[in-house]
Amino acid sequence: MKKVGYFYDDIYLEHDSGIGHPESPERLIYINKYLEPIKDKLIHLKPRRASAKEITLIHDTYYPQEIMDFCAAGGGYLDPDTHVGEYSYEAAVMAVGAGLEAIDNIINGKIERVFCAVRPPGHHAEKDKAMGFCIFNNIAITARYAQQKGFNKVFIIDFDAHHGNGTQKAFYDDDTVFYFSTHEYPFYPGTGSKKEKGVGKGYGYTYNVPLPAGTGDEVYIEIYSQTLPELVNSFNPDIILVSAGFDLHQDDPLAYLEVSTEGIGTIVENILKSADVPYVFMLEGGYNLNALGESARLTIEKMLYI
Known part of the structure; x- marks a missing residue:
């Protein structure tokens, strides 16, 4: 059994996304409920506050203060x-901090793999603006922090139903961070076409797989069992970060994909088999509460045993 860390803090429930908003505190409440049968197998860890300096590894220098003041x-x-709302900045810096603490705990040998149950999510956030439920780009900041700590080559996998425009943009001209995304297309936010491959020395280090509405298990499993392992093997990363958005599930209200819970488990299994390196999974989307809970638990079970 692998040493799997689980990052969570009640501050994430204090982020006020608005009345009736799908990105609600209940998302984490349901994940924790579904994890009850396996919680004793996990190493429970607390995030820390990310500093403004750490946030500006990706974002503009004035941006954290702007969000804090707002x-x-x-x-x-x-x-x-x-x-x-009033406590959203604190939740957001603690969401970033989960990724940073994950890297530190991997380095000290306490854990090998990590699931960060955080909100707000991050992959749409750009360097100077919030977007699509996201305030700070948790996964992108974690990638840069990991590089500071010696993980020179970082591979990011994003299986959220929506393309991670902010993450792609952060590393579009970079050959040290590989960004791989499967997503519904054309769909929000409108980016993520096949022709988007990077620029300059980063050309070829962005790989998008845009998929039509209705795409289900068979296509996804082919991509994650064949295309992904070849790319990972070729890039030879030191660490793999995963934007784990569970809105690709067939029951999700905010997308039109048809992936089953078991299909998500197979996707995760193929990700974990693609390289013998540390893994950090960061929660992104997923808005059907039961599907989210089931999918997160199955993901973590795969992380424990694969």
Whole structure:
């Protein structure tokens, strides 16, 4: 059995996404409920507050203060989809901090793999703006922090139903971070076409697999059992980070993909078999509460035993 760390903090429940918003505190409540049968197999860890300096590994220098001031003033909408409240800044810096602590605990040998049950999510956030429920780009900041700590080559896998435009943009001209994404297309946020491959020395280090509505297990499993392992093997990363968005599930209300819970388990299994390196999974989307809970538990079970 692998040493799997689980990062969670009640501060994530304090992020006010707005009345009736699908990215709700209940998402984490349900994940924790579904993890009850296996919680004793996990190493439970607490995140820390990411500093403004750490956040600006990806974001503009003024951006953290801008978000902090906006939340302190009572919050509101940062974009048409992204609402924050008084405690959202604290939740957001702790979401980033889960990834940073994950890297530190991998280095000290306490854990080999990590699941970060965080909110707000991150992969849509760009360097100077919140977007699509996301405030800070948790996975991108974790990637840069990992590089500072000696993981020179980072492979990011994003299986959220929506393309991670912010993560792609952060590393578009970079040959040290490989970004791989499967997502519904054309769909929000409109990026992630096959022709988007990077620029300059980063050309070829972005790999998008845009998929039509209705795509299910068979196509996904082929991609993750054949295409992905070849790319990982060729890049030879030191660590793999995963934007784990469970809105690809067939029961999710915010996407039109048809992947089953078992299909998600097979995707995760193929990811874990692709390289013998540390793994950090960071929660992104997933808005049907029962499907989210089931999928997160199966993901973590695979992390324990594969």
